[in-house]
Amino acid sequence: xxxxxxxxxxxxxxxxxxxxxxxxxVKEASIALGVVLALVLLLTVVFSSPDEKPSTVQSWARTDPxxxxxxxxxxxxxxxxxxxxxxxYNHASDGQHLxxxxxxxWLGVSHPxxxxxxxxxxxxxxxxxxxxxxxxxTAYESASxxxxxxxxxxxxxxxxxxxxxxxxxxxxxxxxxxGPLPTMMAGLLGFAQSGGxxxxxxxxxxxxxxxxxxxLMLMADGGLLADRAQAEHLLGSQxxxxxxxxxxxxxxxxxxxxxxxxxxxxxxxxxxxxxxxxIMGVLSLALVLIPFIPGIRDIPRWVxxxxxxxxxxxxxxxx
Amino acid sequence: xxxxxxxSWTAAVRERAVAALPPEKLLSDRQPTYVAxxxxVFGVLSLASLAVIIxxxxxxxxxxxxxxxxxxxxxxxxxxxxxAVELFFFFMIIHLWGKYWMAAWRGGRVGVWITGAVxxxxxxxxxxxxxxxxxxxxxxxxxxxxxxxxxAAGIGSFFNLLNFGQMYSxxxxxxxxxxxxxxxxxxxxxxxxxxxxxxxxxxxxxxxxASTPARxxxxx
Numbered sequence: 001x002x003x004x005x006x007x008x009x010x011x012x013x014x015x016x017x018x019x020x021x022x023x024x025x026v027k028e029a030s031i032a033l034g035v036v037l038a039l040v041l042l043l044t045v046v047f048s049s050p051d052e053k054p055s056t057v058q059s060w061a062r063t064d065p066x067x068x069x070x071x072x073x074x075x076x077x078x079x080x081x082x083x084x085x086x087x088x089y090n091h092a093s094d095g096q097h098l099x100x101x102x103x104x105x106w107l108g109v110s111h112p113x114x115x116x117x118x119x120x121x122x123x124x125x126x127x128x129x130x131x132x133x134x135x136x137x138t139a140y141e142s143a144s145x146x147x148x149x150x151x152x153x154x155x156x157x158x159x160x161x162x163x164x165x166x167x168x169x170x171x172x173x174x175x176x177x178x179g180p181l182p183t184m185m186a187g188l189l190g191f192a193q194s195g196g197x198x199x200x201x202x203x204x205x206x207x208x209x210x211x212x213x214x215x216l217m218l219m220a221d222g223g224l225l226a227d228r229a230q231a232e233h234l235l236g237s238q239x240x241x242x243x244x245x246x247x248x249x250x251x252x253x254x255x256x257x258x259x260x261x262x263x264x265x266x267x268x269x270x271x272x273x274x275x276x277x278x279i280m281g282v283l284s285l286a287l288v289l290i291p292f293i294p295g296i297r298d299i300p301r302w303v304x305x306x307x308x309x310x311x312x313x314x315x316x317x318x319x
Numbered sequence: 320x321x322x323x324x325x326x327s328w329t330a331a332v333r334e335r336a337v338a339a340l341p342p343e344k345l346l347s348d349r350q351p352t353y354v355a356x357x358x359x360v361f362g363v364l365s366l367a368s369l370a371v372i373i374x375x376x377x378x379x380x381x382x383x384x385x386x387x388x389x390x391x392x393x394x395x396x397x398x399x400x401x402x403a404v405e406l407f408f409f410f411m412i413i414h415l416w417g418k419y420w421m422a423a424w425r426g427g428r429v430g431v432w433i434t435g436a437v438x439x440x441x442x443x444x445x446x447x448x449x450x451x452x453x454x455x456x457x458x459x460x461x462x463x464x465x466x467x468x469x470x471a472a473g474i475g476s477f478f479n480l481l482n483f484g485q486m487y488s489x490x491x492x493x494x495x496x497x498x499x500x501x502x503x504x505x506x507x508x509x510x511x512x513x514x515x516x517x518x519x520x521x522x523x524x525x526x527x528x529a530s531t532p533a534r535x536x537x538x539x
Contacts, residue, residue: 010425010426010427011426011427012426012519013425013426013515013516014426014427014512015426015513016351016353016513016516018351018352018353018516019351019352020349020350020351020352021349021350021351021352022348022349023347023348023349023350023354024348025346025347025348026346028363029363029366029367032360032363032364032366032367033367033370033371035364035367036364036367036368036370036371036403036406037367037371039402039406040368040371040375040399040402040403040406041399043398043402043405043406044395044398044399044401044402047398047402048394048395048398049394049397049398049400049401049402050457051387051388051394051397051453051455052455052456052457053455053456054454054455054456054458054459055456055459085470087470087476088470088475088476088479095470095471096470096471103471103472103473104470104471104472104473104475106473107473107475107476107477108476110475110476110477110479111476111479210482210483210484210485210487211479211481211482211483211484211485212481212482212483213479213481213482216459216462216463216481217463217481219459219463220463225456225459225460225463228456228460229460232456232460234460236464240460240464241464241465244457245456245457248401249405251443251446251447251450252405252408253408253412253443253446254443271471273467273468273470273471273472274468274471274472276468277468277471277472284440287436287439287440288433288436288437288440289433290419290424290432290436291424291429291432291433292429297422297424300419300420300421300422301422301518303420305420306420306421306422306517306518309356309358309417309420309421309517310353310355310356310517310518311356312353312355312356313352313353313355313517314517314520316352319520
């Protein structure tokens with residue numbers, strides 16, 4: 001069909017010149033509102049809504065002190081996920097890219113996070129009345145980068161065999177050359193278990209706080225959130241993007257988005273997020289522009305679902 | 320020059336608006352006879368769900384973001400908000416599929432399709448910002464996971480899912496305003512152009528063209 005024929009054909013549908021019947025728009029809208037309201041109330045009364053309490057750095061440090069100290073040590077030497085993330089948090093890497101497109105890098109570092117300073121050293125410096133702790137921090141800061149790396153590497157290896165005390169207030173590791181790290185981490189653990197680190201990570205230039213980037217990034221580097229998410233079927237590998245805590249329906253409309261993460265190459269690619277975003281961007285644009293896409297726009301004409309939709313009309317027309 | 324002789328911007332806007340959408344079209348009390356299928360109710364059900372979302376969301380916003388966590392009444396309204404959102408997407412997706420199979424963009428109705436599809440796409444971040452504004456474990460997990468896609472696309476530099484204050488603003492004002500605005504445009508376009516007529520098919524009966532039946536009023 002030529003473009004002219006298609007436009008002429010399309011023009012026939014511009015205005016309906018056939019029969020009409022009485023219709024009460026306001027009445028229909030009112031009934032629809034009543035039906036939906038009743039349905040919503042019924043679903044709410046029967047199923048309510050989920051509300052799992054949030055984790056805190058304090059609860060994490062208390063329930064799994066070994067994981068907390070291990071994570072804090074990786075923050076100190078920059079080997080954590082956040083430490084190597086790249087933009088918008090730091091310049092440790094370029095971030096994800098698609099061919100020659102480095103949007104993550106190009107948009108720059110807008111929420112700077114120095115994991116060693118923000119998550120470990122500055123909070124430790126805020127603790128008063130513990131001269132031994134402050135001396136340990138000074139010793140660490142005064143050491144050469146090479147020495148710091150030796151201490152953190154040795155300590156991280158030792159933490160793989162670490163044990164928490166019976167009451168979870170201390171972490172013990174085999175004897176080794178860890179420099180001031182045991183003192184520093186014991187101080188940080190105590191600070192976190194008291195709830196002090198939660199507050200310290202929110203400290204900024206003003207009194208009111210709404211930005212939880214730092215505490216969430218720190219907690220996400222540890223295992224607490226992931227463990228809870230796995231138990232709730234929320235991991236990416238569990239189609240978690242469209243799930244909800246408990247047995248509630250989540251963002252089911254994201255099924256196609258999360259589908260891509262389940263298959264190769266996306267499931268194994270270091271650039272999975274930008275690849276999936278690009279695919280969904282193209283598909284979203286295609287959805288909007290369906291009327292202009294040959295083939296896709298013609299399927300409804302080829303596959304006569306319309307016969308079902310307008311069956312009364314065609315029956316009345318003898319067609 | 321008198322005021323009546325001057326070109327009035329107000330009069331021009333009114334005349335164009337009325338010409339494009341006269342009252343009898345805007346609130347029409349008749350509709351084509353072919354509008355006779357259950358698939359047509361999903362559009363108005365989507366609108367009704369949106370109204371319940373706005374209503375329940377307004378109550379939650381009036382009481383503040385923490386209210387629903389520690390009061391039974393607040394938790395109830397949070398439930399209505401959640402289920403209205405679930406129904407909204409359910410109805411809207413069926414509505415979109417229905418309109419696809421009708422090829423509802425025909426006859427100069429491309430704008431109707433585009434505004435409908437864009438509504439769906441804008442509603443997704445609107446819902447996402449709601450999920451990350453919940454201040455519970457769900458919000459913690461979703462925000463820390465979804466940030467990677469935002470960051471990878473460069474969006475994360477100015478749209479930070481971990482910033483509760485920013486997400487709450489997006490959720491209670493900016494994105495709902497966008498959804499409602501696009502929906503209003505969508506509904507006005509539907510009222511202006513009318514519901515898309517059926518495909519023309521060859522007649523097997525009296526030879527009449529299915530798309531051009533006799534112009535007559537019939538009672539329902």
